Amino acid sequence: MIEVGRFIVVGLFLALIQTLIFKEVNIAWWIKPMPYVYLFLILPLSSNRFGVLIGAFFFGLTIDAFGGSLGMHTAACVTTVFVKNYIDLYFLDENSMQLQGMRYMQIDYKGWQWYSIYTFGILFIHHLVYFIFDYFSWTSLFTILFVSIFSALASLLSIQIFRLLMGHK
Amino acid sequence: MLVIFRWIRNQAYPLLYILLLLSAVTQIFRYHFYQHSIYFGHALGVHRNIDKWRTGITSYFKLRTTNEQLVRENGLLRNQLNWNLTSNSPNGALSYKDTFTKTLIKYKYIPARVIRNSVNEQNNFIVLDRGYKDGIKKHMSVICPMGIVGVVVESAAHYSLVMSVLNSKFEITPYFYNLKISQGVISWNGEDPNYLDLEEVNRFVKLKNGMKLYTSNYSLLFPAGIPIGTIEKSESNLKSNFYSIKVKLATDFSQLDVVTVVKNIHQNELDVLNKFIPSEEGGAHD
Structure with missing residues (x-):
């Protein structure tokens, strides 16, 4: 229960950072970093998947409520958590990770390459869903892909900076 | 379950x-314009x-029902056409109110369905599913949306017999729409059910292929302006003063289904007058 409370606090903190800082950051008109996805990356693999899905829904709803983008972050968060569940199931070995004392995907599990691909994949899925609803046009398909890739890279960079600031490797 | x-x-x-x-x-579709x-x-x-x-x-x-509705509507519309009205109003000028009174309406239309039809005989007849109980009597003309069909020759209580245009005894005088004249006699020679013969047209009349022929307003049986056919081929020779014309029939008799029987309200008066005209043997000539 304490752990759930801890995640709620981290979630609120990330939501505030997203809406107060990253929403206003204008690197380029098409790059929109959304590092709050980090919350999903640090969730323990053993978490209740139904609880995580519902939690992601309310987390997205909170960001939408703060940022005035009703529905978009919610749809992206819910889809990210749903897809991440299957990625974890097929690509991560929970028992092996537990033996190594890891509760979620970390660089030490299979090296930084694996970690980067995994994190970028999750971020890309999130950003793709977000920008699909944001642009909402078939003719902008390539723009959506382009913006999603670069925004996911910007988010990945932001997450790494955040991790370094927090004292992680 | x-x-x-x-x-x-x-x-x-x-x-x-x-x-x-x-x-x-x-939420996205609701809150984002x-x-x-x-x-x-x-x-x-x-x-x-x-x-x-x-x-x-x-x-x-619904095609069948729609077809029947259209036939009924056609009947109603035909009743309202100007050429359906007699102009000999006792009071002279016609007011709008008078226009649709019974005394002015000349024709009434009774829809009927063809239940028997032939095109292969020398004298073809058609049987309709309406008889004298529906108001159908002898000498009433029968038309369809494509053109003329024939003339009623007998009527039973629920059925009536129609002499088809494709009958060697059927004759009619056409109206040349382009020339504004009525001349000649159209009849069927018993060969091709798509073509009629038009004879007794003066060879000095300027005919052209493709001219449309309609029922004349001199007709005692048919209302004026019903399509008969189109001139397909016309020949003339110096030995004769008349053209020999092939007319493409407007009505496709192989597709006859719903027809309209035309009732002339003043038919009795015409029958009485007809008795004073010396007629030739048999046939239905208007």
């Missing part, structure tokens, strides 16, 4: 995801296509 519950229990996670996603998407307009624009387009497709199917199954 148990299977359904089991399936829902097994698929609870994806179903919960779909539910939450739908909730989010609903751009997404709202695009989504509802597409939805309306899809809805319109489905509606069109559904209407196409239902209207196909």
